[in-house]
Amino acid sequence: MTESGADSSDGNAIYVFAVCRAPEQAVVADLPGVAADAPVRTMPFGELTAIVQTVRAADFSDEVWQARLSDTRELERYARAHHHVVEAAAAACPTVPLPLATLYHDEERARLALTGETRRFLAALARTANHSEWGVKVYAPERPAQEVSRPAQDMRSARRGPAVPADRPRPAPGAGLAYLDRKRGMQARREQRQEEDLRVAEAVDAEFQKVAAAARRLRPHGPELAGGHRVQVLNATYLVAERRADELEKLTGVLQDSTGALIELSGPWVPYSFVGEV
Numbered sequence: 249m250t251e252s253g254a255d256s257s258d259g260n261a262i263y264v265f266a267v268c269r270a271p272e273q274a275v276v277a278d279l280p281g282v283a284a285d286a287p288v289r290t291m292p293f294g295e296l297t298a299i300v301q302t303v304r305a306a307d308f309s310d311e312v313w314q315a316r317l318s319d320t321r322e323l324e325r326y327a328r329a330h331h332h333v334v335e336a337a338a339a340a341c342p343t344v345p346l347p348l349a350t351l352y353h354d355e356e357r358a359r360l361a362l363t364g365e366t367r368r369f370l371a372a373l374a375r376t377a378n379h380s381e382w383g384v385k386v387y388a389p390e391r392p393a394q395e396v397s398r399p400a401q402d403m404r405s406a407r408r409g410p411a412v413p414a415d416r417p418r419p420a421p422g423a424g425l426a427y428l429d430r431k432r433g434m435q436a437r438r439e440q441r442q443e444e445d446l447r448v449a450e451a452v453d454a455e456f457q458k459v460a461a462a463a464r465r466l467r468p469h470g471p472e473l474a475g476g477h478r479v480q481v482l483n484a485t486y487l488v489a490e491r492r493a494d495e496l497e498k499l500t501g502v503l504q505d506s507t508g509a510l511i512e513l514s515g516p517w518v519p520y521s522f523v524g525e526v
Contacts, residue, residue: 261305261351262358265333267344267369268297275340282329283307293359294366299337300358308351331518338518342377344369345520372523379461379487380516382496385469386452386482388445389508448507449482455503459495460486464521481509487522488515 263282273290281288281301291298306312316322327348334345352358362369457463468480488496493516500513 259305260302261308261353262291262355263301263303263308264346264350264352264358264362265299265301265330266337266346267362267373268299268337269341269373270297271299271337271341271343276333276336279333279336280329281333282326288333291355291358293362296362296366296369298358298362299333300355301333303351305351305353308349313349334518342373343518344372344376344523345518375462376487376519376522378490379519379522380490380493381519381521382460382486382488382493382513382515382517384452384456384482384484384486384500385480385512385514386449387510387512388441388448388479388481389510390478445479445481448509451507452482452503452509452511453484455499456484456486456496459492459499460488462487462522478510485521487519490516 265281265288271290276288276290276299279288283301283303286302288299288301291300316326330348334343337343338345352361453463453465463484463486466483466485468483470480496513496515500511503509504511
């Protein structure tokens with residue numbers, strides 16, 4: 249939750265939203281930030297500037313923050329407030345966003361700690377300047393639901409016991425073998441579909457990487473997050489130069505037509521995913 253020793257004692261702490269080149273105070277002056285009783289402001293350190301706010305340290309103690317993490321609405325409120333400040337700064341100049349709830353005891357400690365990271369910040373600013381982050385989620389083409397096979401029904405009926413008249417004809421010889429063959433066929437088709445989905449994911453990722461300056465593959469969402477019966481085969485994010493952003497929507501349409509997959513494009517975002525890769 250905190251960095252460089254901000255604690256829960258009485259008094260104030262310095263909350264740091266982001267590091268920028270040299271933004272004007274007016275860019276963030278009217279933003280509420282994460283606290284209602286102090287303005288968001290700029291804090292120069294060396295050749296860079298931090299976007300900060302003075303907050304009550306007790307409001308960000310480990311105990312309070314852990315309670316906040318378990319309250320979805322409260323956590324979302326803080327996350328949105330944090331992002332709103334970062335977004336405003338990024339709209340004005342190249343910006344390195346810092347993690348949610350980055351705090352220091354006081355300005356002296358904040359400046360000392362941030363100055364020690366100057367080389368990393370400069371590298372991140374150079375990497376992401378005039379670039380945005382775009383998210384790409386790919387879902388496998390929809391396929392018809394598999395019908396329940398007759399042999400499977402027969403096998404289940406057999407396990408339930410003698411629910412039919414004794415003089416009813418017995419299943420034809422070979423019914424069990426046919427059932428097993430059908431099961432093996434279904435397994436083979438599932439494996440084939442998985443291979444096809446992997447090829448689709450790799451093909452889409454390769455095409456987006458041709459446009460992007462950098463890329464990150466994330467863990468695909470399960471059905472509960474992907475929505476209904478959709479199978480997500482790619483969850484990735486790309487760092488794309490602003491001058492090439494117009495290419496993304498067209499590329500998405502072309503890839504959807506060629507693969508049959510559903511592709512969701514989101515962005516542009518502040519490049520959170522790429523500021524640490526320096």
